[in-house]
Amino acid sequence: MVVPPGMPEADGRTDGTRVVAHLDMDAFYASVELLRHPALRGRPVVVGGRRRIVAAADGSDRDPVDAGTIPVLRDYAGRGVITTATYEARALGVHSGMGLMKAAQLAPDALLLPADFDRYRLYSRRFKDAVRAFAPQIEDRGIDEIYIDFTPLVAASADPWAAARALAIEIQAAVRTATGLSCSLGVTPNKLLSKIASDLEKPGGITVLMAGDIPARIWPLAVRKVNGIGPKAGAKLESLGIRTIGELAAAPPDWLVEHFGRSFGQWMHAAAHGRDERPVVTFSEPKSISRETTFEHDLHPVRDRTTLSSLFTGLCEKVAEDLRRKGYAGRTIGIKLRYDDFSQVTRDRTIDHPTQDAGMIRRAAGECLKRVPLARRLRLLGVRIGSLSPAGSVETGEKVEAGRLGVNRSLFD
DNA sequence: TCTGGGGTCCTAGGACCC
DNA sequence: TCTGGGGTCCTAGGACCC
DSSP: OOOOTTOOOTTSOOSSOOOEEEEEETTHHHHHHHHHOGGGTTSOEEEEOSSOOOOOTTSOOSOTTTTTOOOBGGGOOSSOBEEEEOHHHHTTTOOTTOBHHHHHHHOTTOEEEOOOHHHHHHHHHHHHHHHHTTOOOEEEOSSSEEEEEOHHHHTTSSSHHHHHHHHHHHHHHHHHHHHSOOEEEEEESSHHHHHHHHTTTOSSOEEEOOGGGIIIIITTSBGGGSTTOOHHHHHHHHHTTOOBHHHHHHSOHHHHHHHHOHHHHHHHHHHHTTOOOOOOOOOOOOOEEEEEEEEEEEEOTTTTHHHHHHHHHHHHHHHHHHHHHHTEEEEEEEEEEEETTSOEEEEEEEEEEEEOOHHHHHHHHHHHHTTSOOSSOEEEEEEEEEEEEETTSSOOOOOOOTTOGGGOOOTTO
């Protein structure tokens, strides 16, 4: 129970019961696009794909929607997945992560808009700033969702859960005022449950759950609703005859440990009972920075080596730019290759001193490249840097003069 | 021409050190 | 000949998330 008014604890917290919210923007990218193209409201729309193929046929600068030039899925050819689908599109069976070619079979008439990440980041800042005005303790979970610690804001209330619901309603209205967008909130004693709860009454829902609600509201749900149980664990549980969170909760912990290992097995047992002590973390240092690209068509390591080499150098330069912009240097440089059969390899190499330099990164990445099989055609190439430290707090290694990049030799040169 | 791009965390083995 | 324990760092792969 939450401590009643008149007996708050020294730190303003409760007896251990927390009140944590999870806020999730509804169909975020697609909803931002609908702000720009209100005429599309009510129609199935998906966001995804590689580049804008919208162009007014007469060269005019009319809005492409008015001009009737927004492409439909049927006309799309090439690689790419759906980033977000409106609820009208989801009703046709498409969802984020689905390949566009497959989605085109299910919803050939759905409209396809290219992603505009700069714009989504702008709206992301707007909604987070709006929430911060009410509740400063926010944990960023990406562009369209956050956890919020309500505990210090409602602990002194006679009925903290009623106060939490009122606060959620206020926040939801403030987000709409600031952005024109709708969101859903889950409010429960911890992050795990709130994440599940925010999804229960989407879109535009507010779901408040207390510990006593777990059997009725959580246990009937599929195990995959638990954040951390993904496709693999879900399939394995299913093969063991466990489909719902309730069935998982009823499974003997030792039996779970036997099948999933000590750490994961014990965690799953606790999760199924709604137990989660993780705090709301308002700041964390980045651990790695990476850039990767999937090619329009698979590339051959030998035949396409010129193309690959310049793409590779470009990725290293982008990583270096990201490091500088964010103020970090890194020591562990790595590469990622995905082959045409979708198999994947990574190699990395740790250097003596942290660097931000594109030439140093390119050289280390080039060494990694020499340790990788290059028989198959490539689908994807990526460059990553880890073991980050704030730049300036460390010596960032020897400077490499400009122009050095072009003369670095490696397998792709 | 199914399957993007940016991340985090975990595991596990070997090297190396005390 | 057979016998140790940590602890940390590095590397590779994989699951998972948004």
